[in-house]
Each structure stands twice: as C-alpha cells, then as structure tokens.
Amino acid sequence: MIKESQxxxxxxxxxxxxxxxxxxxxxxxxxxxxxxxxxSEGSILRDGYSIIPRAFTLDAYKLIFKxxxxxxxxxxxxxxxxxxxxxxxxxxCALAYPLSIRALKYRNGINFYVYFTMLFHGGLxxxxxxxxxxxxxxxxxxxxxxxxxxxxxxxxxxxxxxKSVDESLAESAKIDGANDLYIFFKIVLPISLPALATVGLxxxxxxxxxxFEAMLFISDEHKFPLQYLIMRIMNNAEFANQLSSQISxxxxxxxxxxxxxxxxxxxxxxxxxxxxxxxxYFVKGLMVGAVKG
Numbered sequence: 001m002i003k004e005s006q007x008x009x010x011x012x013x014x015x016x017x018x019x020x021x022x023x024x025x026x027x028x029x030x031x032x033x034x035x036x037x038x039x040s041e042g043s044i045l046r047d048g049y050s051i052i053p054r055a056f057t058l059d060a061y062k063l064i065f066k067x068x069x070x071x072x073x074x075x076x077x078x079x080x081x082x083x084x085x086x087x088x089x090x091x092x093c094a095l096a097y098p099l100s101i102r103a104l105k106y107r108n109g110i111n112f113y114v115y116f117t118m119l120f121h122g123g124l125x126x127x128x129x130x131x132x133x134x135x136x137x138x139x140x141x142x143x144x145x146x147x148x149x150x151x152x153x154x155x156x157x158x159x160x161x162x163k164s165v166d167e168s169l170a171e172s173a174k175i176d177g178a179n180d181l182y183i184f185f186k187i188v189l190p191i192s193l194p195a196l197a198t199v200g201l202x203x204x205x206x207x208x209x210x211x212f213e214a215m216l217f218i219s220d221e222h223k224f225p226l227q228y229l230i231m232r233i234m235n236n237a238e239f240a241n242q243l244s245s246q247i248s249x250x251x252x253x254x255x256x257x258x259x260x261x262x263x264x265x266x267x268x269x270x271x272x273x274x275x276x277x278x279x280x281y282f283v284k285g286l287m288v289g290a291v292k293g
Contacts, residue, residue: 060258100162
C-alpha cells in the first residue's frame, strides 16, 4: 500500500474544501427558493429573499393546492411521463439498433432522413393541422405522448452507443441460434443501461415539462398537465394582483412572487428525487454518443 505524502494530503484537503464550497454555492439558490416560497409576500417585498423564512406562511401552496384540479394534473403528468418515456425509449431503441448495424440496407439513407428532420420543420400551422385534423388527437392525452416518441438527437445518441457494442457478441449469439429480437432484448439492452438511463432521463424531463402542446390541443381541464395548469395559476395570480392594486384592497397582497417560487418547488421536486436513483448510470452515460463511427 502506497503511503500518501504530506503534500498529497494537503492537496486532497484543499480539493475537498473547494468542492464543498462549490456544492454549497450550488445548493444555496435552491434553498433560497424553498425558503422564500414559505415566506409571506409582504416580507419578500420588504426584506428580500433569504435562506430562512422571516414570516412563515403556506399561502402560496394553499393557492396552488386549493383545487383538486392540481392533483388531477399531477396524475396526468405522471402518466404522460411514465408511459411517454417507456414508449419513447422502446421506439427510439427499435430505430437506433438497426441503424447501428452496418449490414442494414439503405442505412445511410434512413440516417439522412432522420437527420433531415433536425434541420427543417413543417411549421406550427402544418403541425397543428396534422395533429388536430388528420390524426384527430385534439383533446386527447395522447397528443402529449405520440408526437414526441422519437427525438432525432436521442436516437443518434443511442445509435452511436449501440455501434460501440462489440459485434462479436451478436455474431456468437447468432451462431447459437438466437434471432435479432433475442439479441436486442437479452444481450444489447442489458449492457446498455448507462445509455438507457441517460437518454431516458432526457425523455422524462421533456415529458414532465410538457405545456405548449396542451395549450394548443387540449381544452378539457381534466386533461391539463401540471406545467400548463401551473402556468394558468400563475397568470391568474398576476391578474388578481393587478386587480387588487387598482381597487386598493386594504392589508392584502396577492402571493404572486411566492406562488412562482412554490410552483418551482412543486414542479421540479419529483425530478430531483428520481435523479439519485439514476445517478450511477447517468455518470457512466455522460459519454453516450461520443464514439466515432
């Protein structure tokens, strides 16, 4: 066992101190957001933001959770995130794996077709007509899932990772009589967990933050996702604040700022809780797509 020198110990201690300070620097803004969301609106306007709540109150969270609609929106968003991520990963991997095989006919043409969609888009009007008129998905929860099942960027990341897998694994399995589906599900996917976790996290964040599609295609409030409902709540709070200033309601301040902070905590909380479980795979998958080929 190599004994550390005094200089190495000092260098390690300095690095730990620097990393600790940097970690505290990164965490402080989030702690400030949580604390300020639990502070009264008047206290923030008078004293500013702080790490510890000066005038503790739950008015912002009461405003958000006062209606059962928020819980329904949470359910919609959780469903869209789980089902959307699972289907998107299935479709993306099903497209990426064949394109990673050199023996596939017209592989370059299909790659270019997918890449072309990253450069040019049909436009908002064409997209709206396609989804609402021809596909008939208006006021359907699937409008938040199906149009986003394949991301060209994520597909190329998965394709490049699959290309880095040793081809001898598939060849030896074929010699033993395995077909392509068996090789894909039993051999390739189990050794691709870092890439799956990384791309899956990208998809999950995208589905969790869906709101623009809901604004365009969904008018039924029972199908509003969380992000779109939160945006409506914030707009209503802003309107109420402007109205109260015009009619001069005494001793009442609409919690507009604290509501914005509370919505941040409500919307990003689940993603923060999920990340630690995927961290070990996410760190390994940071170089996904960096393989040449």
